[in-house]
Amino acid sequence: MQATIDFKQLVEAVGDAVVASDASGAITLWNPAAQRMFGFTEKEALGQSLDIIIPQRQQQRHWDGYQKTMATGQTKYGNDVLRVPAVHKDGHGLSIAFTVALLYTPDKKVSAIVAVIRDETTRFAEDRNLRKRLMELESQLAPPASAP
Template sequence: MNSPDSRVAPHAADTDMSAEWLAQAVVAATPEALVVCDASGTIRLWNNGAQRVFGYSPSEAMGQSLDIIIPAKLRKRHWDGYHQTMATGQTRYGEQLLSVPATHRDGRRLSIEFSVALLHHDDGRIVGISAIMREVTERRDAERALRGRLAELEARLVDLESATT
């Protein structure tokens, strides 16, 4: 049986796709927001998916602080954790899918889910972090509405049970 690498490499060579071209194509085509920041939290990569989610074009976002998408009241907590992760090389979240609020360029509050990966230099130093994010605001709002409706129905059921006993 062929390994995944042996199946991909000949195809890439046959079609003149370099690893660099493939990486750029994946970043550009990925519908999720792909954001890469350096160790100080400056945005170094911002794909079209990130523009769709957050409203900033790549040229507007790159070179900016992540503060452009972090709600003001959550920034201290975010940066405390970010700097701790950069200093220690460990994140308490590992490979978990995280869910947090974010801010759109127009000021709207968003709900996003994301995963992160630390980026290491060849010498082992942590040089940044990458995040793949998906906006889930509509789903979160629908879940919240369903929970509210369920609570209402449960309360009515208790009232009905009380009235019949």
């Protein structure tokens, strides 16, 4: 006997943020994990542009890619993880990683993009500190430059 899955309950229960947006980039789905991650309540986020979580310096690049995906129905981020900066409601920066899924109309046009997002801010900072420490150690091991 196969159990039926309550997809609304699934999206609300999952620990990663799930954010969906329509063809224009307006948010149509915002789960509790998205609220924890970005600080906006579902009521505040629904109907808003994705710009509420995209740093201003990244917005043009984001929208270029978004519009291309909407037009072509293709994205490499269905399988490949995209790592980008994001912004919290209070203005502090985040490092996020996500994959996307495309939803289609019956006539095969992209109707929405759904992102499953993980906050990697802590891991990103730890990696940056480790790389910095490694560079410091390597510089201590490097032979001194010979004088001319």
